[in-house]
Amino acid sequence: MRENGRAFDRIRLLPRVAVDVAGRTARTRLLGLPVPVPLAVAPMAYQTWLHPDGEVAAASAAAVAGVPFVVSMMASRTVEEVAATGAATVMQLYWLRDRGLFRELVGRAEAAGCVALMLTVDVPLLGRRLRDLRGGLVRPANVVAANLGRAGGGLDAVGGAGTSEVAAHTGVLFDPSLSWADVAWIRSVTRLPLVLKGILDPDDAALAVAAGVDTVVVSNHGGRQLDGAVATAVALPAVVDAVDGRCEVLVDSGVRGGVDVLKALALGATGVLVGRPLLWGLAAGGAAGAARVLDLIGEELHEAMALAGCPDVDSARRLRTSVAGGDR
Numbered sequence: 001m002r003e004n005g006r007a008f009d010r011i012r013l014l015p016r017v018a019v020d021v022a023g024r025t026a027r028t029r030l031l032g033l034p035v036p037v038p039l040a041v042a043p044m045a046y047q048t049w050l051h052p053d054g055e056v057a058a059a060s061a062a063a064v065a066g067v068p069f070v071v072s073m074m075a076s077r078t079v080e081e082v083a084a085t086g087a088a089t090v091m092q093l094y095w096l097r098d099r100g101l102f103r104e105l106v107g108r109a110e111a112a113g114c115v116a117l118m119l120t121v122d123v124p125l126l127g128r129r130l131r132d133l134r135g136g137l138v139r140p141a142n143v144v145a146a147n148l149g150r151a152g153g154g155l156d157a158v159g160g161a162g163t164s165e166v167a168a169h170t171g172v173l174f175d176p177s178l179s180w181a182d183v184a185w186i187r188s189v190t191r192l193p194l195v196l197k198g199i200l201d202p203d204d205a206a207l208a209v210a211a212g213v214d215t216v217v218v219s220n221h222g223g224r225q226l227d228g229a230v231a232t233a234v235a236l237p238a239v240v241d242a243v244d245g246r247c248e249v250l251v252d253s254g255v256r257g258g259v260d261v262l263k264a265l266a267l268g269a270t271g272v273l274v275g276r277p278l279l280w281g282l283a284a285g286g287a288a289g290a291a292r293v294l295d296l297i298g299e300e301l302h303e304a305m306a307l308a309g310c311p312d313v314d315s316a317r318r319l320r321t322s323v324a325g326g327d328r
């Protein structure tokens, strides 16, 4: 987790000068949609844990900012409630043991008007989260996975020594047998664009393209899964090379401001997913707090583009970078 931030800090940008940036724009396309800035909100579970309005408040902020909102399969408000905010909504899915429930969720996402499906591929089981274990993390009874019906409630018994309630619940619901054949099957059952989140190895990125995936997200889940996994700012360039323009490449994990977004673009990303900063805004100020976070990142990106001599996102993607020692 710490290395994600350090890796972005180590990236050095080579600004261009005497470029007319008076009319600069960060407008681009992301997930097949026009967006004012190359951002979307990452899927994050159980947002009513942080604020009573949860995902509805966060999605409203995304709607105001004009950026897509990815609703977690483990959201504490339903995909229908989120889509009703007017945000361009992407439904995130985990591979479930209950294939009937998985199919039902695909159908609900389509019916709710979602613009894409995002399959998260880096959670065959939940990572060993020592803070959750030491703190005895248990979901409050009123924070449930609203999309999952009866399967979304908490467990009566915690999984045992060395397992948090959330990790035990993951073990009950998620199917660790996911393979590329399953990805191809998912591709075949929906006409929605398909996004794979949790790619780090360029060979996996190439397999994703071969499976007909529209977008890959270079992600280590914000450092919450495999401790010691490569930082995304390090992994990104090889993935960009491997897909060679055949699909979109988004990145998350450690993006904390507009300069990080500019660095991601310079490393070849189509755009970024914003993770924890959105939750901090939500916890501090509900929809307004989440909106302020998105505004700040956008403002910082516009300023950084001016200072780096980038009138548009394509020129940001042509910026040269180097790597130095980290500060964070």
Ligand SMILES: Cc1cc2nc3c(=O)[nH]c(=O)nc-3n(C[C@H](O)[C@H](O)[C@H](O)COP(=O)(O)O)c2cc1C
Binding pocket: 004, 042, 043, 044, 045, 072, 073, 074, 092, 120, 197, 219, 220, 221, 222, 223, 224, 252, 253, 254, 255, 273, 274, 275, 276, 277
């Ligand atoms: C509290 C929390 C819950 C998360 N829940 C999900 C989830 O339900 N599905 C998913 O694909 N990723 C989930 N993630 C991972 C995020 O989508 C994203 O990859 C990560 O937060 C990015 O790193 P950052 O927080 O450093 O920006 C979660 C992250 C956090 C912090």
Ligand SMILES: CCCCCCC(=O)C(=O)O
Binding pocket: 045, 074, 123, 166, 167, 169, 170, 173, 221, 224
């Ligand atoms: C059964 C609860 C699983 C929640 C998983 C959410 C997630 O991905 C995370 O990183 O936390």
